[in-house]
Amino acid sequence: MSLLRVARNVSDLDRLTAFYIALGFEPQGGAEADVPLANLLGVSALRRQRLRLGAQTLDLTACLPVGAAYPANAPGNASLFQHIALLTPDIHAAAPRALAAGAQPISHGGPVRLPPESGGVTAWKFRDPDGHPLEYLQRDAPPGYDHSGIVATRPDASLPVYAALGLHLQAEQLNQGPEQARLDGVPGASARILTLRGAEGREWSCSPTATPPPTRRRTRRTSPPTGWSSKARTPPCSATRTAISSKSPPAEPPPSHPAATALPWRRWFLPGG
Template sequence: MAVTALDRVVLVTPSLDAAVAFYRDALGFHPEAPPGPAPAELLLGLEGTRARSCCLRIGAQAVELVQYEPAGARYPGAVGGNDGRFQHFAMAVRDMEAAMARLRRVAGWEAITRGDPQQLPPENGGVVAFKFRDPDGHPLEFLQFPRGSTGWDDVGGDGSVPGPVLGIDHTAISVSDVARSTRFLVDGLGLHLGSRSLNQGAAQERLDGLPSPRLDVLGLNPAEQDTPHLELLGYHSPAPRAASAPGLADVVATRTVLRSSNPGALSGELRGRDDRIEIVATDAAGNVALIRDPDGHLLLLLQPAFPSS
């Protein structure tokens, strides 16, 4: 029943057509098909709501954009990395300068990082990174890894990914208790620990746009893949900020879609582990389950054979 793969991230948008255009033009994602009715799993827990969605790919990874009607709340301002609602996804780029040039040609986004892309120290991977918000407010990140440090060196060399953005490396969520969230994700969902670092210093401060950040960063991998994976952000400073869980149609209500052999049984097992885990909805056949983790982040569990968008 353990999670075998991180399938995609689902972002809620108040304007599907505008969001599709931004991800296509600014980042190089390609719609698999024109926007259309959302799949049933994106309406779990939302009776009486209609939805349109579009799945976009870049390389081997995907993001899905969904617009609900009636619409939920807009993104709640500049949610920082230490806020319990924070979730971003990070894109590997082959050339940071080229990725930034393409992004700057498109209007509507907002920088999180202060100044230019930042190079983190070797103990934090030595990556060059830049954080920003899409026009709806969702935080995103560019990462340029040192040559020879990851499998991204081999991506796109055959011309399959022509732009500077190669694909989605991970999605990261801010958590209030790293040990509790690790137990939930490792013991409960079957992810395994891939990396751990303590990030701090002047470059991290400029990257996050937060004063004197000091945070644990844990990489957690599904059983059958390393990319994309899930990261936990556990801030020591600034102190974690608790926030109420968003409504399912709110723009901040990002879903992380995970594959599991038996979502119904797994969600029932999770309920018995921790009363802070909420089972939002399941389908009658147990093929799909929508849950909230102890910090309110939404996880959508799907069977491997269950069709995605």
């Protein structure tokens, strides 16, 4: 089991491609139509631009018709918050470059040095021009992804689903205090970090909703979520997809499994995402 790539729906393919190139991503050819993916997502047309950062791949996809915009100022404890953590050897040089390219800061006061009990790394969270969250982590390592993080409101219910996909819990820690609040841009933030890993590849970080959570009542959907066209079912621009590979097909939980429900417009409905 390994992470193949992360894909993000975007509103302006050219603009977002230029932004990620400024972050150090390299385009793999030009933008092209992807008919199989358009059919899978149920949209009339789709253009895809593939980029690479080190050994990792990012696909930017523009659907027609364009879906709803990423919710403005969605907090770091919102259940739609899925970020990619990028490695950089010099975060104090990388952050200004990102801002000059059009990034929107999430963290307060620039890069944050976390205490030893929270990993002891220097990190900075920000958004691309469409609002998708990203994070820089300063490490002496080749460029690429450190992890992909997902906020979950019901992490213990989600874990069996990820286990069926070949991702298993490797570590757990609690990040809290003023440094975490500055990093997440959420006053009083407290994050329980569950690290999942496959047999190979990068990590997935499953973070239960930070404290305090945004005021929101969550219910199971029985119809397509806001931002999807009733005809074409266009995915919103907040959508992020993570593609994983496996030598054998993952075990699928039964329809009655409490942690996953098959929906016509989405492979799985996961608690907290």
